[in-house]
Amino acid sequence: MTIAPAAGLSLKPQHYADAISDTAAGAWFEVHPENYMCDGGPRHAALAAVRDRHPLSLHGVGLSLAGDEAPDETHLAGLRQLVDHYEPFVVSEHLAWSRRAGVYHPDLLPFPRTQTALARITRHIDRTQEALGRRILIENPSLYLALKGHDYSEAEFLVSLCRGTGCGLLLDVNNVYVSSNNLGYSAETYLDAIPANLIGEIHLAGHAPDPTLGADLLIDTHGAPIDDAVWRLYRRLIARTGPRPTLIERDDNIPAYADLVAERDAAARILAVAQEAALVSA
Numbered sequence: 476m477t478i479a480p481a482a483g484l485s486l487k488p489q490h491y492a493d494a495i496s497d498t499a500a501g502a503w504f505e506v507h508p509e510n511y512m513c514d515g516g517p518r519h520a521a522l523a524a525v526r527d528r529h530p531l532s533l534h535g536v537g538l539s540l541a542g543d544e545a546p547d548e549t550h551l552a553g554l555r556q557l558v559d560h561y562e563p564f565v566v567s568e569h570l571a572w573s574r575r576a577g578v579y580h581p582d583l584l585p586f587p588r589t590q591t592a593l594a595r596i597t598r599h600i601d602r603t604q605e606a607l608g609r610r611i612l613i614e615n616p617s618l619y620l621a622l623k624g625h626d627y628s629e630a631e632f633l634v635s636l637c638r639g640t641g642c643g644l645l646l647d648v649n650n651v652y653v654s655s656n657n658l659g660y661s662a663e664t665y666l667d668a669i670p671a672n673l674i675g676e677i678h679l680a681g682h683a684p685d686p687t688l689g690a691d692l693l694i695d696t697h698g699a700p701i702d703d704a705v706w707r708l709y710r711r712l713i714a715r716t717g718p719r720p721t722l723i724e725r726d727d728n729i730p731a732y733a734d735l736v737a738e739r740d741a742a743a744r745i746l747a748v749a750q751e752a753a754l755v756s757a
Contacts, residue, residue: 482742491521493732505532542572551606567612587624612645617695630668643675671716680724698727
């Protein structure tokens with residue numbers, strides 16, 4: 476399924492009823508497929524009811540694409556089953572690793588961006604897209620320390636992966652802001668290096684200062700309102716790329732549905748301005 480670029484929300488169980496009754500134009504919802512890799516039950520019933528009314532996106536956290544090992548075949552099969560059933564308009568996964576020697580770690584871990592890593596992750600993305608029978612998007616990570624041994628900047632690495640595999644990019648603007656703050660580079664320069672045609676979806680989320688180090692180390696919490704600095708970067712990005720499906724991502728300190736809708740509406744207004752500008756210049 477394809478939809479016009481619009482603003483969506485991450486779907487949480489406490490908001491199932493709100494999502495089902497939501498009538499906003501272009502509204503869509505995103506879930507972590509790992510939460511639905513089961514047979515039936517109330518979660519599937521609720522998700523099916525949401526899907527009857529709105530487009531869905533599946534945003535994975537468990538494939539460990541940057542790991543030393545190929546994606547787990549059982550996991551891929553479960554994901555394919557969900558994709559076939561719910562027909563999401565986007566399937567995405569993180570550029571990180573979380574599994575090694577059969578052990579899963581509850582985190583999205585970094586890696587050196589080497590030529591060897593590029594070849595390995597290319598194979599893993601190719602296998603994933605083959606197993607799913609469709610293109611996926613990969614998400615840029617949030618980083619907290621400078622690893623040694625990189626052969627590429629992050630933007631160069633992402634572009635190389637997309638061009639080598641045919642995948643697209645889920646560009647998380649909050650992750651760019653957090654990483655640029657923590658590692659000391661320009662978020663604007665990073666965003667400008669990403670070709671617009673590779674961007675299939677955008678994420679916006681909140682962050683928080685580290686309890687000990689404060690603003691010197693920002694943590695990608697997904698547990699706070701979107702920061703003004705992230706909104707500024709988003710406006711700047713959309714002015715260059717034009718509208719892209721944009722998700723308000725919230726995974727902790729879940730507020731009332733109306734609070735999330737207010738952020739979604741703010742993103743929708745920015746998208747509408749960009750759409751109008753595109754029509755005028757056409």
